[in-house]
Amino acid sequence: MPSNKPKRKDAIQTRAALLAAAGQAFAQYGFQNANVRRICADAGVNLGAISHYFGTKEALYREVLVLAHQELLAMEPVPRMEPGDDPVAAFRRAVGYMLRFTLVRRTNHPHAGRIIAREIREPTAALDELISRVMQPVRQEMVRIVGALLSPSDGLALREQCTNFVIGLCVFPELGGEVLKRFGQPVPRTEEEVAAFAGIVAEFALGGIRQLAALNA
Amino acid sequence: MPSNKPKRKDAIQTRAALLAAAGQAFAQYGFQNANVRRICADAGVNLGAISHYFGTKEALYREVLVLAHQELLAMEPVPRMEPGDDPVAAFRRAVGYMLRFTLVRRTNHPHAGRIIAREIREPTAALDELISRVMQPVRQEMVRIVGALLSPSDGLALREQCTNFVIGLCVFPELGGEVLKRFGQPVPRTEEEVAAFAGIVAEFALGGIRQLAALNA
DNA sequence: AACCATATTATACATTTGTATAAGATAAAC
DNA sequence: GTTTATCTTATACAAATGTATAATATGGTT
Incomplete structure (x- = not known):
C-alpha cells in the first residue's frame, strides 16, 4: 500500500x-x-x-508528472494579458513563455519540460489531467491574445486556427528536435538563445496572423 | 538466416x-x-x-520503413520548382505535399505517413537513413522555394529558419494530433480537408516569411 | 511418383520486467 | 531500554517477449 x-x-x-x-x-x-x-x-x-x-x-x-508541472507553473506562472496591455507585446511574452517552457533545460528542473513534451508525443492515460490543468489554461490565454490581434469580425474558428499554428511553432522544436539536429539546425537551449529565437518566432507568427486576418477581411 | x-x-x-x-x-x-x-x-x-x-x-x-517511404515517394514524387515557376504557387504546392504526406490516411498506404511521423517523434537507429533518403530531399526543395520567396540579400540562415517554421507547421498536426483532438481541434484527414487546410497553412506561412523578410531588410 | 528444397508448425529457452513479500534493520515513542 | 511503527533489503514469482530450432508439411522438379 x-x-x-x-x-x-x-x-x-x-x-x-x-x-x-x-x-x-x-x-x-x-x-x-x-x-x-x-x-x-x-x-x-x-x-x-x-x-x-x-x-x-x-x-x-502520475506523481512525477503532476509534481513536475506544479513546480514548473509555480516558478513561472502563465503570463496574462491585462486590459490596456499592448496585444503585440502580450503576444511576444506568451510566445517566449511557451518556448521557455518546452526548450529551456532549467537547472532546478531538468526534466519537467521534457516530460510534458513526451506526453504530447506519446499520450498516456495521464494526458487528460495534464491538458486540463496546464495546457488548456495556456491555450485559452493564447486564444485571447490572438483574438486581440485580430479584428472583432474575425470568427472564433480563425482565432483557434491561428492559436494552433502558434502552438505548433513553439512546440515543434522540442518534438522534432532530433530531426532538426540532423538537419544541422540545433535547437536553442539556453535562456538567451531561446529568448532570441522567441523573438523570431513571434515575428513570423505575427506576420502569419496578419496575413490570415487580411485575407479574411 | x-x-x-x-x-x-x-x-x-x-x-x-x-x-x-x-x-x-x-x-x-x-x-x-x-x-x-x-x-x-x-x-x-x-x-x-x-x-x-x-x-x-x-x-x-527497417524493411517496413524503407518499403513504406519508397512506395510513398513512388506514388507521389517530391514536387520540384522549375525555372520560371511562380515561387508562391510552388510554395503552396510544397506545403500541400508535406501535409498530405503526413496527414492523409491513404487507402493504399494506411501506415506509411504514420510510421514516418513516429520516427520523427521517437527516433530509432533507422532515422538517419530515413532522413537522408526522404526528408533531406524534401527539405532541400523547401529551402530553394523559400529562398525564391525571399530577396537574394537574405542570408542562408533566414532561409533555413523559415523552412524550419514551415516544416513545423506541416508536421505538428500529426505529431500533436492527440492533444489537438482534446482541444476540440480535430486534425483534417481526408484529401479534401487537408487540401483546404493546406491553403490556410500556406497563407499563414507566407505572411510569416514576408514579415521576417521585411524585418531583415 | 519420388525426391528435395523450402515453407510452416509447435515448442522451448533465456531475458527482461513489474510486482509482491517475508525477514531484518532502524529510528522514534514510551 | 524496551517496544513499536516503519523503512530497507534480499529474494521470489509470474507474465511478456524476442529469438531459435527440430519436426513436419508442402509444392515444384525431374
Whole structure:
C-alpha cells in the first residue's frame, strides 16, 4: 500500500530521490521504456521502494508528472494579458513563455519540460489531467491574445486556427528536435538563445496572423 | 538466416502479409511496443516466420520503413520548382505535399505517413537513413522555394529558419494530433480537408516569411 | 511418383520486467 | 531500554517477449 504521508525523514528522502530519478528516466525513455530497476539504482534506493511508496510504476509516473508541472507553473506562472496591455507585446511574452517552457533545460528542473513534451508525443492515460490543468489554461490565454490581434469580425474558428499554428511553432522544436539536429539546425537551449529565437518566432507568427486576418477581411 | 529472395509464391505472400501487419503495428505502437506475436497473428502467420524471413524484429522494422517511404515517394514524387515557376504557387504546392504526406490516411498506404511521423517523434537507429533518403530531399526543395520567396540579400540562415517554421507547421498536426483532438481541434484527414487546410497553412506561412523578410531588410 | 528444397508448425529457452513479500534493520515513542 | 511503527533489503514469482530450432508439411522438379 502506498503511504501518502511519510512518517520518517529518511522516507521523504527516499521518496524524493525516487521522484527525481523517475522524472529523468520518464523524460528520457518514456513511460513504457523506463525501467524501474534502473530508476531505483539511479536513486540509490531498493527495488521494493516503488511498491512501498507508490504501489505501481504508473502511480509513480502520475506523481512525477503532476509534481513536475506544479513546480514548473509555480516558478513561472502563465503570463496574462491585462486590459490596456499592448496585444503585440502580450503576444511576444506568451510566445517566449511557451518556448521557455518546452526548450529551456532549467537547472532546478531538468526534466519537467521534457516530460510534458513526451506526453504530447506519446499520450498516456495521464494526458487528460495534464491538458486540463496546464495546457488548456495556456491555450485559452493564447486564444485571447490572438483574438486581440485580430479584428472583432474575425470568427472564433480563425482565432483557434491561428492559436494552433502558434502552438505548433513553439512546440515543434522540442518534438522534432532530433530531426532538426540532423538537419544541422540545433535547437536553442539556453535562456538567451531561446529568448532570441522567441523573438523570431513571434515575428513570423505575427506576420502569419496578419496575413490570415487580411485575407479574411 | 533471412532469405532475400523467396523461392516459392506462398513465401512472398507470407512476407507481404508480415510486412503489412508489421507496418500497422509499428505505426500504431512504435518499434519497442509492437509485439511480434501479435504481428504474426494479425498476418495469419506463424511466429517463426519473423526469424525465417527477416531474422530479427529490428530487421523487419527497417524493411517496413524503407518499403513504406519508397512506395510513398513512388506514388507521389517530391514536387520540384522549375525555372520560371511562380515561387508562391510552388510554395503552396510544397506545403500541400508535406501535409498530405503526413496527414492523409491513404487507402493504399494506411501506415506509411504514420510510421514516418513516429520516427520523427521517437527516433530509432533507422532515422538517419530515413532522413537522408526522404526528408533531406524534401527539405532541400523547401529551402530553394523559400529562398525564391525571399530577396537574394537574405542570408542562408533566414532561409533555413523559415523552412524550419514551415516544416513545423506541416508536421505538428500529426505529431500533436492527440492533444489537438482534446482541444476540440480535430486534425483534417481526408484529401479534401487537408487540401483546404493546406491553403490556410500556406497563407499563414507566407505572411510569416514576408514579415521576417521585411524585418531583415 | 519420388525426391528435395523450402515453407510452416509447435515448442522451448533465456531475458527482461513489474510486482509482491517475508525477514531484518532502524529510528522514534514510551 | 524496551517496544513499536516503519523503512530497507534480499529474494521470489509470474507474465511478456524476442529469438531459435527440430519436426513436419508442402509444392515444384525431374
